[in-house]
Amino acid sequence: MCARKAPSRHPVILSEAKDLCTLFVARECYAGIAKQIDRVSPTQNRGLLLRVLCGISQRPLRFKILIRPALYCFVVSAKTSRRSLWFLPLLVALSLFSGCRGRSRVQEIAYVSAPQVILRDRVSAVFSKTGVVKNGDRVQILEREKRFARVRAASGVEGWMEQRSLVPESVYLGVQQLARQEQNASVQAAGTTRNDTNIHLEPGRETEHLYQLNQGSKVAILKRATAEKTVPGAVAKPANPNKNELPKPTTAAMEDWWLIRDPDGRVGWVLARMVDMDVPLEIAQYAEGQRTVAFFVLDQVADGDKKVPQYLVALSEPKDGLPFDFNQIRVFTWNVKHHRYETAYREHNLNGVLPVTVSQENFDKEGMLPVFIVRVKDDNGNISERKYKMNSPIVRRVLAPGEVKQPSTSRKKSRHH
Numbered sequence: 001m002c003a004r005k006a007p008s009r010h011p012v013i014l015s016e017a018k019d020l021c022t023l024f025v026a027r028e029c030y031a032g033i034a035k036q037i038d039r040v041s042p043t044q045n046r047g048l049l050l051r052v053l054c055g056i057s058q059r060p061l062r063f064k065i066l067i068r069p070a071l072y073c074f075v076v077s078a079k080t081s082r083r084s085l086w087f088l089p090l091l092v093a094l095s096l097f098s099g100c101r102g103r104s105r106v107q108e109i110a111y112v113s114a115p116q117v118i119l120r121d122r123v124s125a126v127f128s129k130t131g132v133v134k135n136g137d138r139v140q141i142l143e144r145e146k147r148f149a150r151v152r153a154a155s156g157v158e159g160w161m162e163q164r165s166l167v168p169e170s171v172y173l174g175v176q177q178l179a180r181q182e183q184n185a186s187v188q189a190a191g192t193t194r195n196d197t198n199i200h201l202e203p204g205r206e207t208e209h210l211y212q213l214n215q216g217s218k219v220a221i222l223k224r225a226t227a228e229k230t231v232p233g234a235v236a237k238p239a240n241p242n243k244n245e246l247p248k249p250t251t252a253a254m255e256d257w258w259l260i261r262d263p264d265g266r267v268g269w270v271l272a273r274m275v276d277m278d279v280p281l282e283i284a285q286y287a288e289g290q291r292t293v294a295f296f297v298l299d300q301v302a303d304g305d306k307k308v309p310q311y312l313v314a315l316s317e318p319k320d321g322l323p324f325d326f327n328q329i330r331v332f333t334w335n336v337k338h339h340r341y342e343t344a345y346r347e348h349n350l351n352g353v354l355p356v357t358v359s360q361e362n363f364d365k366e367g368m369l370p371v372f373i374v375r376v377k378d379d380n381g382n383i384s385e386r387k388y389k390m391n392s393p394i395v396r397r398v399l400a401p402g403e404v405k406q407p408s409t410s411r412k413k414s415r416h417h
Helices: 027-040 046-054 087-103 169-181
Strands: 012-016 020-026 062-067 071-077 109-112 116-120 129-134 138-145 148-153 158-162 166-168 189-193 197-200 209-213 218-228 254-261 267-271 275-277 291-303 306-316 328-335 340-347 352-362 368-377 383-391 394-398
Touching: 109 169, 129 148, 129 158, 166 169, 169 209, 169 267, 189 291, 209 267, 218 267, 218 275, 218 352, 291 328, 291 352, 291 368, 306 352, 328 352, 340 383, 340 394
Parallel strands: none
Antiparallel strands: 012 020, 020 071, 062 071, 109 138, 109 166, 116 129, 116 158, 138 148, 148 158, 189 218, 189 275, 197 209, 197 267, 218 254, 254 267, 291 306, 306 328, 328 340, 352 368, 368 383, 383 394
């Protein structure tokens, strides 16, 4: 009695017999039509769905719904002429535009950017919970309504949630690309998040973000950048009433951002003030009011039955928006005789740029020594590298062939008590 099963590319198929008309409608189309009916009359019998839509009243029609895996089969029993079946094309059009147009939206992918969101069965002040999605979950967007979206989670659960808690798939792909791009970036320091904070795709408070870090999360710091500080709800300053007086130039406030990698391998930018540096206390006390930007263990020395690390530290002034990443370096070595740290080397007035690299190198008679390379930028923006070696407790520049040592503000060994 029913026509053959409809191919997936045809949402609606009509078939005529002598006194029967069979209409195959894809389930999503039926759901879309039913939704329109429910909005008008929620108590309407679904069995009379086609009669209500088509508005036929010349002869009584009986409708039957046969459930199929992918189709709803409507069998319309009526002894009528072909001319009275004018409503069928109209039904097809309604099916396509009210229900089947959602088929293209099913493929829209988004990701949850909020820590946790409750899915609701309806957009209303009173609703039932259908499920929960968490930060980073992948969902399909089924439809949108004002500031809400109906989504389907990977578990199959469906429900409504606010669209502001979703980001498009392009943001997720951007995060993945950034992680691949920085997979070999050297770690400059370790830190701990001060508060819950977002991981942004680019530096800046208004940039896209997907993942969130909880308070106390451990992160590896890779790079530094600056971005203009934006204050939500800030009111623009009124224009100068004195037209003859030239307006004073204003400089936008800047703030620092760290490129970080979390223990799950996720990479992104976080506001620098949201991260506390995990600088070892034994050298942090000698910062002298400066901000630690990077720190490294050069090597270890034996003091009795324990190994004590010796450090390289890069520092800067405690301000945001500076044109350099750091402007001085210090090397702390351990005095075995007095059991204390001492400043073996210090250099000021650097226009330093991250990353700093640390390694080991063989220097013939001196043997294998720790070396570090500092990148500095000149007035024209050109970046050059400076290599140093440490034959504890002495630190010296290692000049490249043909390189002439430039004068710098440095200070050798000093003691700390």
